[in-house]
Amino acid sequence: MTPERRLHEHLTRWLGAWPPGGPLDVVAHPGRALPAWDGAIHPVLGVGGPGGGVLSVLPEHAEEVAKLHDDDPGGFGPRVPALLGPPARAWFTAVYRWTARPAPLPDAGVWVPATDPEVPEWLRPFGGEVLVARDPRTGAHLAGVGVKRHDHHGRELAVVTEPRAQGRGLARRLVAQAARRVLDEGAVPTYMHAPGNLASAAVAAAAGFPDLGWTAFGVSAAR
Known part of the structure; x- marks a missing residue:
């Protein structure tokens, strides 16, 4: 497919x-x-x-x-x-x-269970496995990607980089890496961001998620 x-x-x-x-x-x-x-x-x-x-x-x-x-x-x-x-x-x-062709960037992280005690709190709700990048010297968390598994065919990616690690290209590499895995698993990777979030837009474009004029809209979930 x-x-x-x-x-x-x-x-x-x-x-x-x-x-x-x-x-x-x-x-x-x-x-x-x-x-x-x-x-x-x-x-x-x-x-x-x-x-x-x-x-x-x-x-x-x-x-x-x-x-x-x-x-x-x-x-x-x-x-x-x-x-x-x-x-x-x-x-x-x-x-x-969304993308069918993630950017051919080098991998930047490893997949670990979201339940791993060293996984940051924000990544745990995604469940399954999450993609994390750590400092090779200290092991400290630098950036991560969670996967919103909407259904068998659609997986939405979310990325956050620690302030001290920004500017290294980690986010785009992680998003591209995660997108390749989603495609390998038979789904399509999607990515959403606020219209004014230029940093997130730049990450998406660099990772191979072009802006094709698509939008998402709706009512926020009640917590």
């Missing part, structure tokens, strides 16, 4: 439908009621590309959202959280990237 087909299968499962039939399709998706990779419920989630987008909504709210929307999630999106009732949530928009 090609990476493009994997992405299709991932978005179909994740959102409840893909590809979109128009500028923005609102889809009632029972899967929105199921816990995500982090155990949280994401009641409204969408992805848009050059051919249109799909906004996946909890079935009980789909009709209300469908009446509200005007094909531009940036315009009507901020009004969606109020339709869901408590607890309070916020609307978000992100740049959505």
Whole structure:
């Protein structure tokens, strides 16, 4: 299965439908009621590309959202959280990237169980194995990548570099390394970041995740 087909299968499962039939399709998706990779419920989630987008909504709210929307999630999106009732949530928009060809950068880390006592706290919720880079002299943690295992076909990467280790190219090397493993395992690697996060955008581009004009948007999960 090609990476493009994997992405299709991932978005179909994740959102409840893909590809979109128009500028923005609102889809009632029972899967929105199921816990995500982090155990949280994401009641409204969408992805848009050059051919249109799909906004996946909890079935009980789909009709209300469908009446509200005007094909531009940036315009009507901020009004969606109020339709869901408590607890309070916020609307978000992100740049959505994916790759079939990670950059051929050298590996920078090793895969270890997320339960390893030396794994930083922020990496542990990802479960499975996480990718970590350590100082070769002291063994101190320098950077890491966690994998959000959304489903069999879609794996989203998240990277953090310790301030003292920034500027060495570790993040881009780790992301490319993780992306190669995701592809080897039969899934497609994805990457999301806030539109104004230029540092994260630079890491993604250098790791082989081009900005193809795709976006992600929706309502943040309640904690």
